[in-house]
Amino acid sequence: MRSVVQRVTQASVTVEGEIVGRIGAGLLVLFGVGQGDTVSDLDWMVDKIVGLRLFEDEEGKMNRSIQDVGGEILMVSQFTLYGDCRKGKRPSFSTAAPPEMAKNLFQQAVEKIRGCGLHVETGIFQAEMQVALVNDGPVTLLIDSEKNF
Helix, strand or coil: CEEEEEEEEEEEEEECCEEEEEECCEEEEEEECECCCCHHHHHHHHHHHHHCCCEECCCCCEEECHHHHCCEEEEEECHHHHCECCCCCCCECCCECCHHHHHHHHHHHHHHHHCCCCEEEECCCCCCCEEEEEEEEEEEEEEECCCCC
């Protein structure tokens, strides 16, 4: 399981000209599911996302989590996080999870994060989406449940 986590002052996702998800200050999470991912990977990823200390404390140090600051999360499913560009010029997505598996794990992740008391907005699974954001910092992290990076 892979995520790109960005601290934002605002973010939104649009489908067919309509905004389907919008947040103020918080995190934009691009979320990808791989073929071998399990509920254990999901639990690890959710814990990492909600616990990451990406927000500043009174001393200007990144010591606060999304829960600590009461921020929001916009989650967007993105299979292209499993794009393998090592050969040729066209990425291979052979290690991305099949759509039904990815959708199920994505929805479970959203519900688990909501279960932590956080407001979560989403895009629409498998839709063509336009994602807009104002990255704060900028702060952007790559997270992989197999700890590849």
